[in-house]
Amino acid sequence: MEDSVSLQDYIASVPAASLPRVIQVASGVYLQSSIYDIKGSECCLSTGDLVKVLEKEFKFISCVDLNMGKCFELPSNFKDIFQIVIDSGKYNSLGELKQELYGDLTHPFWFASATDIILEDRVINKQGQIKYVSPDNFNPTSFAICQVWEDPSEACIKIPIRTVGQFYECDNKELYTLEQILQSPALLKRSYSCSSIANGPYKLSPVYEIKTIMHMRKDIVKMPSSLEVEVIDITDQCRDIEFIKPYSLAEVSQCEEKFPVVAEIVECLDCGHTIKNDLLSGLRKGQKIIIHRKELSRKALATAAKGKLSRFFYIHTGYEGKARQRPREFTTVYDLWTKLMAGVKLNVVVTQDCDSIEDCFPSLCIGDHIKILRHAKIKVSDSLDCKETDVLVCEKDSADDEEEESEEIMLPLYLEGRFVEEVKDNKKYSISNIMQKFTLPCEIKVVKKDPSLPSDPLTSFASIRLEELIEEPVLLASFLDNPSVCFQIPIKWRDFSVIFLKDPVPETGTMFTPLEELTEWYYYSLRKDLPSNELPPPRPPKRQVKADSSNKPMKGKRPICKDSKSPDRLHASSREKHTTEPYRSPNVNAYSPLPRKSVSHEDSDPNYEVEKMFTTDLQIRD
Template identity: 55%
Template sequence: MEDLENVVSLQDFITTVAKSSMPRILKIVSGVYLQSSVYDIKGSECCLSTGDLVKIVDKELQSVSCVDVETGRSLELTPNFTGVFKPVVDDRVYDTIEKLKSVLSSGDSTESFWFASHSDFVVGDHMISKRQPIKCVSISASSQASYAKCCTKEGSKCISLKIPISTEGEFYECDSNKLYSLEEVLQSPALLRHSLKCSSIGNGSYSLSPVYETSTIMQMRKDIVKMPSSLEVDVIDITSQCGHINFIRPLSLSEASKCEDQFPIVAEILESVESNHLLKNELFSALQPGQQIVIYKKVHSRKVLVSATKGRNSRFFFIHDVYQGKFRQRPREFMTVYDLCTKLVSGAQLNVVVTQDCESVEDCFPSLCVGDHLKVLHQTKMCVPVQFCSQQIDVLVCTKDTEDEEDKPEEIMLPLCLEGRFVEEVTDNKRYTINNIIQKFKLPCEVKVVSKDPSLATDPLASFASLRLEELVEEPVLLVSFLDNPSACFELPLKWVQISLFLTEKPVPETKELTRFLHVEELTESLYYSLRKELPSNELPPPRPPKREAKPQVDSPSTIQQESPTSVKLKESPPIPPSRNIPCQSYEVHRVSKILAACTVQNRNTYSPLPHIVTTHEDSDSEADYELVV
């Protein structure tokens, strides 16, 4: 049962509590509704249910409402208001000093105030006359009674008195004639309960009501809630009984990773999102609400993205750097000369066999046949004739074995755009760990598992004839374990696994050695393609072939005759020498093309005579003969 005498409105509590005494833990007693109060605070719904606990950590003055006591007219004062206030003296009479003190002071902290009595009364050896002003400085308490430390004047002397607060009489408040600034009034709950006068506002009596914005910590909320003190809820201060309570603050994995100074630490899962669409791992299905884990540290995980095909089905994996299986290199397959060029590694030798005929479209480059053995040397540039000029293109210098083994290999140059099929000749039978492959070979590469990981009951990689190691993936992860098995660690990727948790104060169990038991993880197809989109790719499309020389298009003589503005007839050509075995039609086309070529380099005036052509003019009905000058 709450002490109903201590229940106050949130507004009154925030007004009277000092910032120096924060934080304060409050319990919601009642609100607008009987059970709960729901508010929309700056676009965020905030529910204050009966029984909820909140922690007020700070307050900031937003405005001050000033209301005329007689007319009810109100205005708003800014926090930097410069006017001064004088308390209006209350004419009520109190039968004990204790009751007077409860009105003129606030709680345990007593502010100085002036009072007098309507009748004489005796304090020890002193007679206090009626209407004599007395200043109450403070209240002191002992095991026997509580006293008001006061001072007054006897003639010209100032004497100090200790008056029991239970002293009976007719006591009333006196006017001290002291002026207060707005800040002083707001810091004194007793003055806020007074009516005040202020010449800067008007001649009336005013009551002041400040509105604060509080910084509040609530259960199950990530951020501090900015809450106005004007919310219509009643609260009770339970700081003295529940000051040790820690409020649960949900954190994502990314937010938890920023608390490295607290690691290792025990955390409890509040909410989890199903991860089966990303990782085919039963381990993540155990990350359910209520599950407790130990977060050891934040590390950068190094793993290789792998694709494998069996029949028509493709599967995708992560191979971690702790994988203990052994690999052997398999021959790679290249579809263009450009692919060969991109796989060149300084100091490494690349030998391939042609498995598909490759016919070059340019006369300056050789064609390749099935079975040709090539040794890739280096990349260089070569000038090739393109349209009336030369163009530099990238080529790959190789040596091709000849049919006669005694002859030296032939050095050839292949354009990067040449398509075909080349299979690598592999003579390396060494066994490599996953770390050796990352250091020695350039990814992507083809490998096969020749020795299973002995720590795995079933190695899923050993069933594939070929594995394609595609990319090295490095990403931040949290190294964690379940609380009931603290030595068996696994990785939680900050980006792909979405759970919310909170950090507890439970002790971390002692472990001699941490073991990472996740060596291979199978990925879903959706996660694989999401990774492929984000990973940087160094593979560019192969270059285009050089522009081929454009052959001039020649129209037939009949076409020329139809399109000429004047009816033109070619003169009969001389007989072709027997030694030149060229068809007559080809000879005519050759003559016409020479005429057209000559016309293009001259002025295109229609009335100018054609160069090197003799023209004979006859009647308009006759046909014009044209003859080339030999």
């Protein structure tokens, strides 16, 4: 095996025209592996790793003071000259001297021997200076072409590399520019002095940025040539080697021409905290899977509650169970308005008495049937202010008086109450039909289990809320040792990568479970990422109360409602709940009761008696 060299020396010596080349890491700072922070990404160069060098780009010159151990940069346009620092050692043969000075590279140098050099046809006196010119063209490992200083005009002579003596390098007065040194790999092996810097000696090293390909790295790795690792050039043995490249799921999805394909997981997130699926929880590094195809997954995000426990599901369109629509519940008129804006005109039943804080709006009683007609804006005025208010124009039917004709009423959007949708559709639908026919969110009751499931948990819930239709690209995959049972891997998962293998793909059918239960953490992370256009319902208007300076009761005027779009007269409700709940004025330090509405008896006046008492102290005057 070839001797290893430092990465810096190797990159400096290798011609750019000879790239790409394959090198093997022989050793690093730590004999087993060296870890570096390269371009913000940790890169581990372990002993034995293969690296394919594609390009090199010069960055700067590193100048190391060999006496002080300090390193600094020289500009590439440095103009001063350098002189080689003569090696002070003595060597037993010419070959040892040459190897110490330039290694396997060649550059002329002067040398001498402390003893006579005895050749076959002549003797060269000791301390006589000789110039090493080049290795012999016909036998470069055995002879060196040299010139003797005593007679420079004499033809070159051959000196055997193994000639014995006490060889040492002689002083060389030749000077070099920085450009000359950088262009010669042999000169880069020497140490120099420079009068404009200091005496030295200095080691000059060009630092390159090299572009490489490495096993298990998806992108080209850029690294400086100054990394402290030893390398060996193995291009001749491994010129056609194929470097393994990991693919992210997004990259895998672009390789549909390779499907189905066997792949090995090289990076995998913990799927146990996402979906309660035994198959997904089995995904781990080193696992072999079959990627069958890319497809668009359509599923409903659903929630179901039993007691205080809530559960969360993905119900795929392939779910074969049957379900009926359940009535939806609404807690404000604003919720009814949002459905109207979505194009849905609801019929609802009031399940809780609703009292309006404004006299111009009716109150509702349990059992009232409300039909949503349209949206309107009206002006509500009193003695202090006149404001425009959004309302729903509805048609109301009383529950306890079938003979009474329906009346048109207006309900402010801020009115709170309890409303249940009237549902007359009793048909059974599949999940795919429900998502096509109804607007989500909606409530359903599963009345027939999916026969493909050993146990269908959806049938145990009285109500299931389908919240959102989720469409996302996925990869349909299965384990190599169980190829027919499939699962979906969302392409959006980032911390997941695979490598393609050349293993044969077994021929088999595919089965996929249409129901997946989600963890609570995963459900709320989905809800956080899903777009939401819902706005909070409007706040009720603040009633302005004006106090009399003499602290006498002041009779307030009933607020007047004017429909800004329709001249229809507002009908008051004939049944309203009695209330004496106090109202705190924001302008004065006083409490005022809301208008008291008495329920009429058979022998009483059918009209309401409305009293408004205002005071500036804490006493309520009769």
